[in-house]
Amino acid sequence: MRLCLIRHATLKVEYQGHAFLIDPMLDDAGVRPAIQNSPNPRNNPLVSLPAPAPEVVKGVEAVLVSHTHGDHWDETAARLLAKDLPLFGQEADEAKFRGQGFVNVWPIEDSVRWRDVEISRTGGQHGTGEIGRAMAPVSGFVLRASGEPTAYIAGDTIWCDEVREALARYQPSVVVVNAGAAQFLKGDPITMTADDVLALCQAAPRAHVVAVHMEAINHCLLTRDDLAFQLEAARVRAAIPGDGEWVKS
Numbered sequence: 001m002r003l004c005l006i007r008h009a010t011l012k013v014e015y016q017g018h019a020f021l022i023d024p025m026l027d028d029a030g031v032r033p034a035i036q037n038s039p040n041p042r043n044n045p046l047v048s049l050p051a052p053a054p055e056v057v058k059g060v061e062a063v064l065v066s067h068t069h070g071d072h073w074d075e076t077a078a079r080l081l082a083k084d085l086p087l088f089g090q091e092a093d094e095a096k097f098r099g100q101g102f103v104n105v106w107p108i109e110d111s112v113r114w115r116d117v118e119i120s121r122t123g124g125q126h127g128t129g130e131i132g133r134a135m136a137p138v139s140g141f142v143l144r145a146s147g148e149p150t151a152y153i154a155g156d157t158i159w160c161d162e163v164r165e166a167l168a169r170y171q172p173s174v175v176v177v178n179a180g181a182a183q184f185l186k187g188d189p190i191t192m193t194a195d196d197v198l199a200l201c202q203a204a205p206r207a208h209v210v211a212v213h214m215e216a217i218n219h220c221l222l223t224r225d226d227l228a229f230q231l232e233a234a235r236v237r238a239a240i241p242g243d244g245e246w247v248k249s
């Protein structure tokens with residue numbers, strides 16, 4: 001497998017010879033307002049795509065959407081993607097996808113098999129307490145196929161029991177985490193902080209960890225440099241790709 005960070009949580013993943021697109025956010029920079037009640041009020045996305053959106057969706061065979069918050073599924077993605085593409089997501093989002101005209105929607109409760117790839121859904125906590133409940137439900141995905149490394153794309157979650165369980169159950173060789181320490185003016189971060197990423201790396205010392213979901217949405221305050229600095233100080237390795245950068249596993 002190899003994966004390319006497009007921007008934020010949007011990934012292109014080549015897996016078992018298939019081209020997957022994960023959490024497509026394809027709007028032009030600055031077309032959406034800042035997230036309400038959040039620090040650093042600037043229009044989103046903060047940065048442009050590394051390639052034009054039509055080029056990003058070219059050749060994609062299947063799409064995985066962890067949840068439908070605007071930084072994981074936006075209007076440009078819904079408009080540009082072919083309506084008959086296999087679209088995998090959590091059950092709670094099925095009606096939304098169908099309402100947008102998608103006809104090949106695969107809601108995943110636990111696992112589905114598509115071609116020769118097993119796609120499993122994992123849980124997560126998109127924040128703590130009341131905020132976490134308001135942000136729910138969210139999902140992550142595990143990809144498995146013979147001859148490929150098991151890949152866990154954790155989605156928007158903090159370091160929590162669901163993530164620990166997914167690591168224990170699937171023993172992934174590759175783990176993609178959504179960092180950025182996204183937050184509102186009040187309450188705890190709703191995506192992974194540097195400490196969360198560190199905890200995950202230490203809990204899965206043999207996994208190749210890839211940290212994304214930074215520097216593209218206004219309320220994600222943890223930068224790539226901050227994260228790299230804190231991981232280095234703890235002597236922990238993780239890939240922190242730039243937009244448009246391929247990571248091999």
Ligand SMILES: [Zn+2]
Binds near residue numbers: 009071072156178191
């Ligand atoms: Zn997000």
